[in-house]
Amino acid sequence: MEILIQQLFNGLTIGSVYSLVALGLTLVYGILHIPNFAHGALYMMGGYITLTMMTKYGFHYWIAIIVSILVVGLLGVLMERFVFHPLRDAPPIHDKIAAIGILLFLEAFAQFVWGAEYQSMPTPYGQVVEIFGLTFTMQRLLIVIAAIVVMILLTLFLKKTFTGSTIIAMSQNREGANLVGINTKKVAMLTFMISGGLAAIAASLSAPINLVFPGMGHLVILKAFVIIILGGMGSVPGAILGGYILGFSESLGATYISNDYKDIIAFVLLVIILSVKPTGLFSKGGH
Amino acid sequence: MSKIQRIVILGLILFAIVFPLISNNDYFIHVMTLSFIWMIGVYGLNLLAGYTGYLSLAHAGFFAIGAYSLGLLTVKAEMNFWPALLLSLIITGVLGFFAGLISLRTKEHFFAIYTLCVGYIIYLVIDKWDSLTEGVRGLIGIPAPANIGPLSFETLQSHYYLVLFFLLLVVLIMYRIVHSLSGRTYIAIRNSEDLAQTIGISTMKNKLTVFVISTVIAGLSGALYASFVRFIGPDIGSIAIVFDFLTYLLVGGLGTLSGPIVGTLLIVVLSQRLQFLQDYRMLVFGPVLTLLIIFYPRGIVGTAAAWGQKRRSSVHKTRLNNLPEEQVKEG
Numbered sequence: 001m002e003i004l005i006q007q008l009f010n011g012l013t014i015g016s017v018y019s020l021v022a023l024g025l026t027l028v029y030g031i032l033h034i035p036n037f038a039h040g041a042l043y044m045m046g047g048y049i050t051l052t053m054m055t056k057y058g059f060h061y062w063i064a065i066i067v068s069i070l071v072v073g074l075l076g077v078l079m080e081r082f083v084f085h086p087l088r089d090a091p092p093i094h095d096k097i098a099a100i101g102i103l104l105f106l107e108a109f110a111q112f113v114w115g116a117e118y119q120s121m122p123t124p125y126g127q128v129v130e131i132f133g134l135t136f137t138m139q140r141l142l143i144v145i146a147a148i149v150v151m152i153l154l155t156l157f158l159k160k161t162f163t164g165s166t167i168i169a170m171s172q173n174r175e176g177a178n179l180v181g182i183n184t185k186k187v188a189m190l191t192f193m194i195s196g197g198l199a200a201i202a203a204s205l206s207a208p209i210n211l212v213f214p215g216m217g218h219l220v221i222l223k224a225f226v227i228i229i230l231g232g233m234g235s236v237p238g239a240i241l242g243g244y245i246l247g248f249s250e251s252l253g254a255t256y257i258s259n260d261y262k263d264i265i266a267f268v269l270l271v272i273i274l275s276v277k278p279t280g281l282f283s284k285g286g287h
Numbered sequence: 288m289s290k291i292q293r294i295v296i297l298g299l300i301l302f303a304i305v306f307p308l309i310s311n312n313d314y315f316i317h318v319m320t321l322s323f324i325w326m327i328g329v330y331g332l333n334l335l336a337g338y339t340g341y342l343s344l345a346h347a348g349f350f351a352i353g354a355y356s357l358g359l360l361t362v363k364a365e366m367n368f369w370p371a372l373l374l375s376l377i378i379t380g381v382l383g384f385f386a387g388l389i390s391l392r393t394k395e396h397f398f399a400i401y402t403l404c405v406g407y408i409i410y411l412v413i414d415k416w417d418s419l420t421e422g423v424r425g426l427i428g429i430p431a432p433a434n435i436g437p438l439s440f441e442t443l444q445s446h447y448y449l450v451l452f453f454l455l456l457v458v459l460i461m462y463r464i465v466h467s468l469s470g471r472t473y474i475a476i477r478n479s480e481d482l483a484q485t486i487g488i489s490t491m492k493n494k495l496t497v498f499v500i501s502t503v504i505a506g507l508s509g510a511l512y513a514s515f516v517r518f519i520g521p522d523i524g525s526i527a528i529v530f531d532f533l534t535y536l537l538v539g540g541l542g543t544l545s546g547p548i549v550g551t552l553l554i555v556v557l558s559q560r561l562q563f564l565q566d567y568r569m570l571v572f573g574p575v576l577t578l579l580i581i582f583y584p585r586g587i588v589g590t591a592a593a594w595g596q597k598r599r600s601s602v603h604k605t606r607l608n609n610l611p612e613e614q615v616k617e618g
Contacts (some may be wrong), residue, residue: 035396059471086581092395093342097537098580100530105573112567218526222407225400233396260415266410267404274401278392 005134007251013140013209015247016147020202021220021238022227022265023154024195030171030234031191032084034092039199040221041106046072046200047212048114051121053119061124069197076196077189079176085185092219113224125210143205150201154194158236167191219263221261303451309442316447321452322555324512327457329535331504334392336533337542338465339497340477344529345386345402346505348409351524353506354513355413358426361514368433372510378557379506380499387498391491394480403526410524425520429513446600450511457504458544464500465544473497477542534576549587 022044028036037149046068053064067222155249159165169175170187178184203216210216227246231238254262307316328350336342356375360366366374413420417532420426432440432449440446464470472493475483481551484490513519522528539550554572561568 034397035400044490083577083581090584092339092365093336093340093541094341094580094584096396096399097533100533101576101578101580102571104569104576108567108569108573112570164392222404226404229397231399244294261411264408264411267408270401270404271408274393274397275389278394278397 002134003255006107007255009134009140009249010013011135011248012244013143013247014148014250015138015245017202017206018223018227018247019240019243020147020150020198020205021153022224022231022243023236024198024202025221025224025229026193026234026236026239027167027171027191027198027232029228031174031188032088034084034095034099036195037096037221037223038079038106039100039195039224040217041103042072042076042196042199042217043220044110044212044214044217045075045106045202046196046203047121047207047216048110049200050207051119051212052114054122054182065201068200068204072196072200073193074196076192080192081190106216107214114214116214118211118213120211121204121207125208131151137209139208143209146201146205149174150198154198155236163190167194168211223266226266227269230273293359299457304448307447313443316443318555318559320443320447320450320515321512323447323454324508324515324534325535325555326506326547326551327454327511328505329532329539329551330457330461331501331508332529332532333536333542333547334461334464334504335501337536337546338470338477339473339494340393341494341498342576343390343402343498343501344399344400344526345390345409345526346502346510346532347526348406348524349379349383349502349505350509350528351409351413351511351519352382352510353519355420355426355509355517356506357510358429358513358519361430362426362428368430370433371434372507372514376503376506376508379509380503383499383502383506384495387495387502391494391498404523406526406529410521410526413524414521420521423521425518427518429517429519431517432514446515450515453511456595458548462508463483467498469493470536474542513597523549534572537576537586538577540588540590541584543586543588543592546586546588547603549585553587563606 022037024042025036025039028034028039041160049068049071050061050064053059053067054061059067079102083102084095087095087098123139125142127138128135128137129138129141156164158168165188166177166182166187169180169182170184170191174184177187202220207216223246227242228234228239230245231240231242246269248261249269250265257265306319310316328346331349332343332346335346353375356378357368357371360371360374361368383385386402386405388397390405393401414422416422429606431446438445440449453473464473472483472488475486475488476490476493509523512523534552535550536547537550539546539548540553558568561570579586585593
């Protein structure tokens with residue numbers, strides 16, 4: 001029983017990270033209608049920048065995260081401006097290949113600057129707390145809480161503010177948004193900024209319990225793709241829900257099925273979903 | 288095919304044949320053989336991504352399946368090379384058939400993501416299934432191709448010719464496919480699947496055929512790789528390999544017949560020049576890939592062909608414009 005609860009909590013932690021990454025991916029998909037393969041590289045850059053800020057410049061954890069959000073967000077904006085914007089009328093296969101090019105570059109860049117070694121990130125929240133006889137590390141609790149706060153803020157931003165609703169308007173209908181006077185270029189850049197920021201938050205939060213290395217984005221991005229297919233491409237609540245579903249099924253699968261094959265669970269899930277419904281679970285048809 | 292093209296192709300084949308005789312440097316022959324092997328794999332990807340418009344990111348997986356089938360059959364089952372090669376192609380084809388059957392129900396992004404995941408599953412299975420594939424330790428001691436009568440493939444030169452033979456065979460098959468009705472059908476599917484369906488093309492059947500052919504060719508490339516390098520690890524199934532294929536294909540020209548050769552040769556030669564960069568070569572090739580797709584999406588061959596066509600049509604036009612005057616003069 002205790003193992004079960006412990007694993008459920010682990011699932012909640014992993015799921016929070018997955019949800020944050022998937023949220024960024026789904027927002028960009030809503031705007032551009034392309035899967036951004038470079039999103040995993042943004043995640044990786046987020047981890048490295050936070051790490052550098054902390055170890056090299058001695059910033060506090062939270063300040064380092066804010067710097068990382070800004071830098072990675074800017075990286076996202078640059079990507080949209082210089083790569084995806086010129087490609088907006090090209091066949092979809094071109095966007096995908098361009099994104100792969102960015103991914104390859106950023107990974108080689110990280111390896112060049114920071115080296116290929118696995119690095120661990122120090123955290124001021126390493127203490128162990130005991131609640132109801134179960135032991136948690138503070139960092140894991142922090143991941144869960146911070147992720148939920150970020151998700152609430154993002155939802156409020158999208159639903160309650162004017163700028164937020166322009167993003168939703170644009171994902172619903174690009175031409176329509178343009179017609180009613182929304183500056184679609186600006187909104188696209190803003191979306192990339194948010195998406196990069198979310199990736200940076202997710203990486204910075206999860207890095208202390210995992211490790212930082214150039215390939216750290218690979219598995220996460222693949223799983224984020226599975227999540228947005230699970231939750232419907234472009235759907236915000238779908239990404240959150242899908243993230244937690246995957247987090248739970250992985251942590252339970254690791255304990256009760258096989259630890260070696262736990263990474264396959266996500267992909268098997270995807271294979272099953274797409275075999276039954278080729279356009280994803282909650283897709284609205286058309287398009 | 289024009290006369291000039293014929294001569295150029297014959298010249299290139301001749302050059303490829305005499306290359307090991309002029310170059311006494313074993314290293315160059317080794318590099319050339321490897322790039323021929325990559326070319327075969329790139330042709331496989333080209334048929335699917337270039338001609339049919341389905342970007343498959345699972346091809347490294349099928350490359351690895353071909354390599355591992357051959358490796359396991361020759362090392363663990365101790366089979367003769369040739370039946371093992373045939374069997375590994377069949378294995379790749381059958382697995383490709385089932386992967387295609389499901390993945391081709393999806394389209395565009397879903398297809399790319401789906402195949403990315405399929406590729407990753409293949410990689411993980413190879414990596415984790417220790418008892419069969421030796422996992423991260425890799426498979427060592429894969430034998431060279433067995434002799435056919437008096438022909439032996441123990442030396443580097445003979446191996447070079449063997450790979451060259453397979454490359455030419457693949458190019459010939461591609462040429463025949465692309466210039467046949469099926470080839471046109473595939474291009475029709477690429478240009479508009481709905482339209483193709485409307486004029487009575489069974490898109491699923493055609494797509495599945497392409498997928499299987501393309502995976503078998505990737506498997507062939509993998510099997511040749513295994514017997515050439517003699518050692519394989521799970522890394523050959525990693526996503527990095529499929530990204531390499533894509534770079535070669537894109538630099539050469541997506542959906543062109545000579546693109547895979549041009550792109551692979553260029554990048555491999557450049558990589559040799561940039562060897563001091565080693566792991567960082569993607570620092571150069573990543574942006575190249577991105578810039579190329581923005582400014583020259585048709586690659587070297589495609590851009591050159593478009594340029595030639597433009598020049599020819601402008602020559603044609605000036606000739607037309609001049610025609611009346613000449614006739615006037617003559618008259």
